[in-house]
Amino acid sequence: GAVVSQHPSRVICKSGTSVKIECRSLDFQATTMFWYRQFPKQSLMLMATSNEGSKATYEQGVEKDKFLINHASLTLSTLTVTSAHPEDSSFYICSARERGDTEAFFGQGTRLTVV
């Protein structure tokens, strides 16, 4: 299957700082990328959908000014958690789909801890 690489895999940051997470499709062009958040022992909750070259579509309840998503190229999307607080600590996972293909390939996830 296709490969999606997500970095970093773990990050610890101080309250009030910003953290950027990268999601790259290594061997295909991802016209659509998705960002999820997963709390321990819970399901994947979609935060936003990003299409290359256009603004992300955020799910209800997700603050777009806090979770900045950029999808500047067909192989890269970034999620920036701005002014992070301890309640933002979570597992963030991206997934990517190629145009016309419904299978979603997931990155390995980023464990964010805000102290």
Next chain:
Amino acid sequence: GENVEQHPSTLSVQEGDSAVIKCTYSDSASNYFPWYKQELGKRPQLIIDIRSNVGEKKDQRIAVTLNKTAKHFSLHITETQPEDSAVYFCAASRGGGNKLTFGTGTQLKVEL
């Protein structure tokens, strides 16, 4: 929007037994139903998927059935092994690049 319910939340079986996980969805326009296996701290891995034009699909010990009329689909794992222990998620989508809506997950434990 789509709502996916998944049962049971936990499932414990003896090695060699079968395991069945069931999901229901609400959006009649959904036509793509994947199942993912997620081990602790790892990414979800697609194990099988089914599209709405078929009622059943099988891949070795894993099978998925779909009842579009009732809007439910199920995952069947036969001859379970300890390495099948993980969290399993069902999902539904309208396909064509549309977003996936995930079920709440099932923690499967295969005991020796």
